[in-house]
Amino acid sequence: MTEKDQDDDPSLFLAPPLAEQERMVEAMLFASPVPLTVREMEARMPHGCDAAEAMVLLRKRFEGRGVSLVRVNDAWAFRTAPDLGFLMSREQVETRKLSRAAIETLAIIAYHQPVTRAEIEEIRGVSVNRGTIDQLIELEWVRFGRRKMTPGRPVTFVVTEEFMDHFGLETTRDLPGLKELREAGLLESRPGFDGPPRPVSDDDGDDGVEIEPGDQDELFE
Amino acid sequence: MTEKDQDDDPSLFLAPPLAEQERMVEAMLFASPVPLTVREMEARMPHGCDAAEAMVLLRKRFEGRGVSLVRVNDAWAFRTAPDLGFLMSREQVETRKLSRAAIETLAIIAYHQPVTRAEIEEIRGVSVNRGTIDQLIELEWVRFGRRKMTPGRPVTFVVTEEFMDHFGLETTRDLPGLKELREAGLLESRPGFDGPPRPVSDDDGDDGVEIEPGDQDELFE
C-alpha cells in the first residue's frame, strides 16, 4: 500500500476518506465484544482519522435497523434492537435469578452511588447479607468506589459500565425516574436525626456514617 | 395444517413488511454464535416471512461496508471486511488467568507497596520466582519503585496506573481491607476451603512471619 509511504512523510499524508473511516469504525465495533471508546478506536486507525465524526455517520446509518449503536458512558457498541428480542430466544442466557434483596441493593447502589454498606442498610432497614454484594460484584455490575471521607473511611460501592450496558443506560443519569426521585428529595439522606433504629449488623455496629450533600453531587453533576 | 390454510388465504394473514423482515434477519445473524441458514431464520420469524428475500436486501445493504455477509456452506454470517483486518489485531489476544503465585504476589504489592522482594516472600511464606515478578512487570501492572533506605538498598515494587485501570480502582487506598472483604462475602471463612492447610514441614519453616503492626494499621484503618 502507498499508505505506508505516506506515513513516512507527513506532508504527503492524507487521512482516509470519511466513508472509509466509517467502515473502519463499523468493523471495529462489530468485532469487539465490549464497548469501545472513540479514543480507543482512533488509536487503532491511521493517523488523521476522526473517529467521532465517523461515528456520527455510522449512527445515522444504523438508525432503525435490526442492530443499532448504543452508547455506554463514553463507549459505543452494536446491540440488537430490543423489539426483536423475541427472535433470539436461543441466544438468551439463563441468568441466575437475583433475590429481592440483591435487586434492591443493586438499585440502591445505582441511585445513591457512591454508597457505603451502612447507607444501604439504612435505606433498606435491614443488614446486608454477606453474599448479596458479593453476587453483584461477581456479575460485574458493582465495584468498589472511592472510600468515603467520613470517620472510618468506609469503602463505597458504585455500578459499572457492564451494569449500564446490561440495562441499556447511556449514563447513570438515565436511570429511570432519577430526576423525579431527586426532585422529591428521596435520594438525599437527612442527617442529624435519631430515626428509627438502624439495623443491627453482626460485624459492624460502628459508624453512623452520614452522607455529605457534596458527595452526592459528584455523581449527578 | 391450519398453517397451510392460512398460507392459501393471504387475506387472513399479513407477513411483516419486507423492510421489517430485513431487520429481523440482520439481528439474528448478528446475535447468533453460529452461521444461520435461511431455513433456520425463517423458522424463528413470524409466519409468511421470506428470509431468502430479506437476505438479498441485507446483503446489498452491506456491500462494501466494514462488515459483510459471508456464506458458510448453506449458512450466513457477518464477518468484518478482510481489508480491515489490520484494525482487528488487538482482538486476537488470548487471555489467560494469572497463576495463583502471580495473583498473590500482585495482591501483596498492591496492599503493601512499596514492597521489596524479601518482604513479599515473608508475607507469602514461600520464595517468589524471578519469573513471577517479571511477568507482572511485563503486564505493566507492576514497576520498580524507589529503593528502600535499608541495608543493601533493595529495590521495591509498586503497582502502576495500568493496574488501577484494569482493576477499576482510583487509588490503592480504595482496596477493601479484610473486614470489608468479609462483609462483602468475599472471604471464605472456612479454613482449607481452597486446598489443604499449609504443610508444617521445613520447606516453609520460616513461618514465624510477623507483620509489623504498623503495616496492618495502614491497611485496615
Added chain:
Amino acid sequence: MTTEPPLPANSNDGDWGVADRRASEALIVDLDGFEGPLDVLLTLGRTQKVDLTKISILQLAEQYLAFVEAARKLRIELAADYLVMAAWLAFLKSRLLLPPDPSEEGPSGEDLAAHLAFQLERLSAMREAAAKLMARDRLGRDRFARGLPEDLTATRKITYTASLIDLMQAYARIRTRDDFRPYVMDREDVLTMEEALERMRGLIGFGGNWTDLTSYIPDGWRLDPKRRRSATAATFAAALELVKSGRAQLRQSETFAPIELRRTDTE
C-alpha cells in the same frame, strides 16, 4: 400548632383495632417473606390506602405494635430488629400523644414521625426504581451483543488477566492463612516420653535402691521451668511404662511427697 388533648389510651381501639389485629396476624403468616421491620411498616402503611406522604404515622405505630402483639400471642419469635423497632415506635407514639415538653431536647415527635415517613417513602421509591430497572430491555434477554466471536487467526498474543475479586481473595487467603495454621508445638523445649524411656531403660539397671524420680531428669532440663515441666512429665510417664512392663516399682509415701523408683529385682 394546636395541641390536641391526648387521647385516652385505647379509646379508639374499637374503630380499627379488630380489623387491624386480624391484618397483623395475616402478616405474621408470611413473616419469612419480609425484609425486616421497615418492610413490615411499608406493608402496613399500604393498608391505610393513602398516599405514603399522607400516611398517619401514629396509626402506623399502632398497627405495628398490634403486629408485634399478635406475634407474641401466637408465640412467634420475632427477630431482635422487629422488637427494637417496636420499642422505638412505642416511644414515638408517646411523643406524639403527649403535649410537647418545652424542656425536652432533640427532635420533636413530629420531626421523628416525618423522618420515618421519609424513610418509608424512600424505601418504596427504591423498590419502584428497582422494578423499573429490572423491566428494562436487558442485554442477553432483549438486546444482544454479537454472538460470533471474531476468529481471525493471525497473530496470537497471550495476555494474562485477573479480576479484582481474584486479587482480593488472594490477599485475603494469604492474610488469613496464619489464623488457620495447624497448631505446632515448639519442640525445642519438649522432652518426649520416648526419649525419657530410652534414657531410663539404661539407668534403671543401677537403681537398686529407692530413688527420687526427679533424679532421673536429665541435666540441662532442671533449671528452665518450661523444660523442667516437660522433662518431669516425660520421666513420670516413662516410669509408668517401666512399671507396666514389670521392670520397676514406684512408691509415694503421701500426697505430693516425692515419688520414688526402684528396679524390680528379677532374681
